[in-house]
Amino acid sequence: MNMLDKLNENQKKAVLHTEGPLLIFAGAGSGKTRVITHRIAYLMEEMHVPPWSIFAVTFTNKAAEEMKNRVASMIGPAGRDVFIRTFHSASVYILRRFGTHIGIPGNFSIFDQSDQESVVKRILMEMHLDPKKIRPSAIVSKISEVKDRAELVDGTDPASLLPESYSYDLSEIYRLYHEELKSQNALDFNDLLIKTVEVLRGSPSCLASLQSQWRYFMIDEYQDTNYSQYLISKYLSKGSRNICVVGDDDQSIYSWRGADIRNILNFESDYPDARVITLDRNYRSTEPILEAAQAVIRHNENRKDKDLKSEMGDGEPVTWCHSSNDYGEAEFTVNTIMSLKSREGFSNSDFAVFYRTNAQSRVIEDLLRRKSIPYRVVGGLRFYDRKEIRDIIAYLRFIVNPLDQVSLMRIINTPARGIGRATIDRIRSAAAEKSRSPWEVIQGSLLTGKVPKGLTLFRDVMTELMEALPGVPGSKKLSQFVMDIIESSGYRENLLDEKSAESTARLENIDEFVNSVYDYESGQPDAAMQDFLQDISLFTTEESPDAGQDSGGNAVTLMTVHNAKGLEFPVVFITGLEEEIFPHRLSIDSDEGIEEERRLCYVGITRAKERVYLTNAELRRTFGTLNYREPSRFISEIPGHIMQVKSYHSEGFSHNGNGVFRRRETGARKSAPSAPYPAPSPSPSPSPSPAPLSKPETGPGGSSAYSLHEQVLHPKYGVGRIIKIEGSGDNLKLTILFGSSSKTFMEKYTPLEKCP
Numbered sequence: 001m002n003m004l005d006k007l008n009e010n011q012k013k014a015v016l017h018t019e020g021p022l023l024i025f026a027g028a029g030s031g032k033t034r035v036i037t038h039r040i041a042y043l044m045e046e047m048h049v050p051p052w053s054i055f056a057v058t059f060t061n062k063a064a065e066e067m068k069n070r071v072a073s074m075i076g077p078a079g080r081d082v083f084i085r086t087f088h089s090a091s092v093y094i095l096r097r098f099g100t101h102i103g104i105p106g107n108f109s110i111f112d113q114s115d116q117e118s119v120v121k122r123i124l125m126e127m128h129l130d131p132k133k134i135r136p137s138a139i140v141s142k143i144s145e146v147k148d149r150a151e152l153v154d155g156t157d158p159a160s161l162l163p164e165s166y167s168y169d170l171s172e173i174y175r176l177y178h179e180e181l182k183s184q185n186a187l188d189f190n191d192l193l194i195k196t197v198e199v200l201r202g203s204p205s206c207l208a209s210l211q212s213q214w215r216y217f218m219i220d221e222y223q224d225t226n227y228s229q230y231l232i233s234k235y236l237s238k239g240s241r242n243i244c245v246v247g248d249d250d251q252s253i254y255s256w257r258g259a260d261i262r263n264i265l266n267f268e269s270d271y272p273d274a275r276v277i278t279l280d281r282n283y284r285s286t287e288p289i290l291e292a293a294q295a296v297i298r299h300n301e302n303r304k305d306k307d308l309k310s311e312m313g314d315g316e317p318v319t320w321c322h323s324s325n326d327y328g329e330a331e332f333t334v335n336t337i338m339s340l341k342s343r344e345g346f347s348n349s350d351f352a353v354f355y356r357t358n359a360q361s362r363v364i365e366d367l368l369r370r371k372s373i374p375y376r377v378v379g380g381l382r383f384y385d386r387k388e389i390r391d392i393i394a395y396l397r398f399i400v401n402p403l404d405q406v407s408l409m410r411i412i413n414t415p416a417r418g419i420g421r422a423t424i425d426r427i428r429s430a431a432a433e434k435s436r437s438p439w440e441v442i443q444g445s446l447l448t449g450k451v452p453k454g455l456t457l458f459r460d461v462m463t464e465l466m467e468a469l470p471g472v473p474g475s476k477k478l479s480q481f482v483m484d485i486i487e488s489s490g491y492r493e494n495l496l497d498e499k500s501a502e503s504t505a506r507l508e509n510i511d512e513f514v515n516s517v518y519d520y521e522s523g524q525p526d527a528a529m530q531d532f533l534q535d536i537s538l539f540t541t542e543e544s545p546d547a548g549q550d551s552g553g554n555a556v557t558l559m560t561v562h563n564a565k566g567l568e569f570p571v572v573f574i575t576g577l578e579e580e581i582f583p584h585r586l587s588i589d590s591d592e593g594i595e596e597e598r599r600l601c602y603v604g605i606t607r608a609k610e611r612v613y614l615t616n617a618e619l620r621r622t623f624g625t626l627n628y629r630e631p632s633r634f635i636s637e638i639p640g641h642i643m644q645v646k647s648y649h650s651e652g653f654s655h656n657g658n659g660v661f662r663r664r665e666t667g668a669r670k671s672a673p674s675a676p677y678p679a680p681s682p683s684p685s686p687s688p689s690p691a692p693l694s695k696p697e698t699g700p701g702g703s704s705a706y707s708l709h710e711q712v713l714h715p716k717y718g719v720g721r722i723i724k725i726e727g728s729g730d731n732l733k734l735t736i737l738f739g740s741s742s743k744t745f746m747e748k749y750t751p752l753e754k755c756p
């Protein structure tokens with residue numbers, strides 16, 4: 001059978017265009033890997049191109065190996081001789097051969113993240129900086145961030161690119177770090193790319209040698225290339241100009257690690273004679289799913305227009321569930337999973353639950369455990385296994401039980417207080433000598449010799465917290481007490497000072513842990529701290545370490561939307577679709593940020609094959625405080641005729657005292673086949689709003705003429721929906737959502753009309 005017989009027309013065109021620049025826009029689920037592998041096979045079989053003349057790069061070793069196997073399955077063992085690698089692997093190949101031209105011996109070492117952190121740790125100690133307070137991983141992250149920037153590759157002084165808002169000299173650390181790598185004849189992963197650019201730029205003979213070796217170039221996931229990768233592709237292919245790039249600008253979601261969407265959008269400017277082919281037939285998702293995804297992404301301006309058509313035909317409408325709170329959201333998600341398994345024969349592994357940030361997994365994990373549904377967390381740890389959560393729990397355990405040496409040793413210098421290993425050894429020795437516990441040595445000032453100031457501070461803070469332990473009349477609530485620990489221990493301040501993406505994620509997880517304590521005390525208002533710890537211990541240890549493995553792989557998948565790229569599932573839930581969550585609060589202040597968040601939403605929706613459920617919560621707790629959340633603008637961008645809308649009311653979870661959370665039996669579920677709130681949608685005619693979560697809500701005084709979620713007409717801003725009502729009488733304030741932005745008005749002075 002001809003290898004092209006199973007390709008559609010546009011796929012065939014892409015395979016057959018072998019000479020000159022080619023841009024392939026590969027829409028979601030359109031078979032881009034099939035096109036790349038068939039193109040390689042066609043070059044070898046039909047055009048008799050030797051395998052060593054073909055250069056193909058992608059972004060993961062797994063993807064590269066899959067491509068090699070596919071080519072070999074079509075044309076035999078010779079297919080494995082094609083140069084199919086990752087960008088970093090290709091750079092290593094080039095530097096091993098030609099690195100000496102820029103002073104890099106061919107036997108250089110490659111330092112991974114752990115190696116880099118070890119180097120930074122030594123530098124910090126030499127600078128008399130505490131590597132436990134200034135985390136090496138955060139420094140390495142900042143260094144990598146700078147080295148991803150185009151200005152550095154083009155020769156800009158790195159000192160001008162480094163942030164200055166630190167209490168230490170980051171530029172000096174950066175300089176010493178690279179001196180150390182050079183002395184060890186080592187390169188980090190960023191260096192592999194940057195130094196390869198230096199070779200290609202600075203040595204015409206090396207470049208000519210490589211250009212004579214490779215004549216055909218294929219670059220996968222071109223929308224994810226950074227500046228160095230862009231230059232490597234451009235320099236190598238300049239001789240033959242037979243460069244084929246494959247990607248989808250609508251799936252560019254990694255700008256935070258250097259990816260530049262302009263590389264794919266400007267390809268036609270770089271190569272004015274380029275052929276452009278769009279793979280527009282989707283083989284993954286049903287038509288309603290694809291239509292919803294495209295309706296969202298079309299709101300981006302910085303993109304190439306495409307019109308994907310589903311080969312899977314019609315299917316179930318996209319479902320949007322507007323929940324009263326995050327517990328209702330989790331309950332709707334888990335109950336839907338159970339229902340689909342029961343009614344339609346789905347398996348656990350058919351379901352994926354996506355969220356924007358890792359902290360959002362906690363409530364969903366709690367309910368999956370309660371229902372004994374195995375799950376796996378991809379790309380991260382289970383909530384209660386995360387370091388920051390275990391640290392805070394260790395504080396609680398030690399305060400309740402000062403004899404707990406394991407917890408004491410975990411927290412005594414966390415965050416860093418200048419209490420080193422030598423001091424800890426002295427404490428242990430004194431405890432053994434005096435037949436006391438380590439805490440008794442610390443509390444009683446029984447340690448001889450010089451005592452670090454940090455140890456005195458730790459003793460004073462812990463003593464004060466022990467005296468304020470909840471459980472006695474007049475004491476604080478559990479949640480407030482936990483917040484006091486996080487603040488007075490310096491844990492929160494330390495993470496705030498770090499100013500990294502990792503520290504931001506840890507703060508979000510800590511915030512969510514406070515929410516879990518609040519949930520517990522809501523159901524057990526008289527419970528003591530030791531009760532909470534006992535239940536948490538049972539809650540987290542009665543399950544297997546990895547329910548996903550123990551279930552034979554048949555587990556529900558939980559992951560961030562970023563980690564979902566390249567995967568597919570029959571049923572997908574995208575949770576937390578609220579303003580400042582998804583789109584994320586750090587991205588909403590710029591058009592570029594919003595467009596990337598929208599692309600992320602598009603990626604999430606297009607992972608689904610048969611069903612998509614979009615969920616949001618009206619109320620979500622943040623550091624113990626309930627906050628009203630606006631539905632994500634992305635929901636309003638989906639037309640009403642493909643959206644099934646449900647409302648789910650839940651007051652949250654209470655705790656039964658046995659380590660299990662249960663929903664309070666006061667909620668009610670409602671649904672209505674209506675257009676999405678907050679509207680308006682691109683549908684031809686307006687549709688009614690979804691059924692209210694409960695009876696219409698009015699202002700606090702009960703005298704308001706308006707109801708929550710009611711549509712009104714403003715003479716300047718047009719039709720909007722009331723999302724918040726405050727005050728009463730002459731002080732009545734209404735917050736109204738118009739499209740994707742909200743405005744607050746004094747009702748007395750605002751000419752509003754109710755929409756019929």
